[in-house]
Amino acid sequence: CLLEYGITPHATLFHWDSPQALEDRYGSWRSRAMAKDFADYVTVAVGHLGDRITHWITLNEIFCFTHLGYGVDAVPPHAPGTVVDSIQTVWQVSHHALLAHGLGVQAIRAASPQPCSVALVDNFLATVPLTETPEQVEAAQQAFHLEGTNGGIIFPALTGEYSPQWLAQNPAIAPSIQPGDLETIHQPLDALGFNVYSGVYVRAADNPQGYEVLPFPQGYPRLHMPWLYVVPESLYWGVRHLSETLNRPDLPVFISENGCAAQDQIAASGEILDLDRIQYLRAYLQAAHRSTAEGYPLTGYFLWSLLDNFEWAYGYDRRFGITYVDFDSQQRQPKASFHWYSQCVKANQIV
Numbered sequence: 001c002l003l004e005y006g007i008t009p010h011a012t013l014f015h016w017d018s019p020q021a022l023e024d025r026y027g028s029w030r031s032r033a034m035a036k037d038f039a040d041y042v043t044v045a046v047g048h049l050g051d052r053i054t055h056w057i058t059l060n061e062i063f064c065f066t067h068l069g070y071g072v073d074a075v076p077p078h079a080p081g082t083v084v085d086s087i088q089t090v091w092q093v094s095h096h097a098l099l100a101h102g103l104g105v106q107a108i109r110a111a112s113p114q115p116c117s118v119a120l121v122d123n124f125l126a127t128v129p130l131t132e133t134p135e136q137v138e139a140a141q142q143a144f145h146l147e148g149t150n151g152g153i154i155f156p157a158l159t160g161e162y163s164p165q166w167l168a169q170n171p172a173i174a175p176s177i178q179p180g181d182l183e184t185i186h187q188p189l190d191a192l193g194f195n196v197y198s199g200v201y202v203r204a205a206d207n208p209q210g211y212e213v214l215p216f217p218q219g220y221p222r223l224h225m226p227w228l229y230v231v232p233e234s235l236y237w238g239v240r241h242l243s244e245t246l247n248r249p250d251l252p253v254f255i256s257e258n259g260c261a262a263q264d265q266i267a268a269s270g271e272i273l274d275l276d277r278i279q280y281l282r283a284y285l286q287a288a289h290r291s292t293a294e295g296y297p298l299t300g301y302f303l304w305s306l307l308d309n310f311e312w313a314y315g316y317d318r319r320f321g322i323t324y325v326d327f328d329s330q331q332r333q334p335k336a337s338f339h340w341y342s343q344c345v346k347a348n349q350i351v
Contacts, residue, residue, distance in 0.1 A: 303322065
């Protein structure tokens with residue numbers, strides 16, 4: 001159906017739905033066996049669909065299904081029975097996911113019946129300098145190594161090694177790496193997908209790290225998720241860090257997810273006037289325009305999302321769509337943001 005309407009599918013092979021049978025058999029991502037089984041699954045999927053799909057994504061957001069899935073004791077639990085006993089074990093889990101990515105890339109290229117594009121999608125943390133002076137930019141680059149899970153996920157995937165700064169700061173929690181692992185993980189990619197919603201502001205500091213992450217003050221703009229602070233510069237700086245801090249100016253980048261949850265309500269007029277979402281999206285698209293204007297290899301943008309949907313631990317209580325969904329009747333209604341974004345697409349510019 002997508003192909004009939006001239007839409008090019010970008011297929012994600014894993015978005016967190018681990019088979020329960022593999023969890024029961026060997027602990028799923030806690031075992032290196034998961035990487036090999038993932039590659040076998042990829043071979044079958046690409047063999048069946050590769051005549052119609054030319055853009056493949058191996059994994060979506062390794063941090064979420066490893067560090068949140070195994071390292072967070074939440075209610076409801078992210079993965080029942082899978083909380084592990086140490087942060088080092090969590091990093092071992094994400095190392096196994098990186099291995100699966102590398103083996104998956106190899107499997108796609110071997111199984112595809114036609115030339116195809118292969119990407120990884122990651123939600124690395126964008127560190128934004130408070131002011132764009134050389135000193136503050138250097139602080140943001142140093143922070144990019146150490147904040148979030150950047151040094152232990154996106155660095156090995158794109159450079160073939162865990163960030164040296166990250167390893168020096170975290171020797172006790174680094175995963176066990178077997179010979180050949182990093183070469184397997186560091187497969188040539190055709191693109192990198194960047195899921196970006198927010199970021200952190202950083203400034204230089206007189207401390208061992210050389211920077212500090214600034215807390216968001218009370219009243220700072222935030223959308224309808226506890227973590228969704230509005231930081232439009234995060235899109236620009238994420239793309240720039242890939243080119244400069246990771247030294248990968250050769251790698252095309254596309255925004256694989258960008259959007260926000262809002263407290264959408266049907267107005268007396270019958271409309272859904274999600275003006276906050278429009279303002280959010282406009283600001284982030286302006287940051288995307290800056291990226292391309294300055295020559296960074298940003299090649300595409302996917303808005304999250306077309307429809308309100310199931311938002312993981314929040315269920316149906318958070319709405320990210322530009323189309324309102326009545327989950328009881330399944331009726332759908334375009335929001336104001338839908339009409340605004342449609343005009344952007346038709347005009348090929350921010351309106």
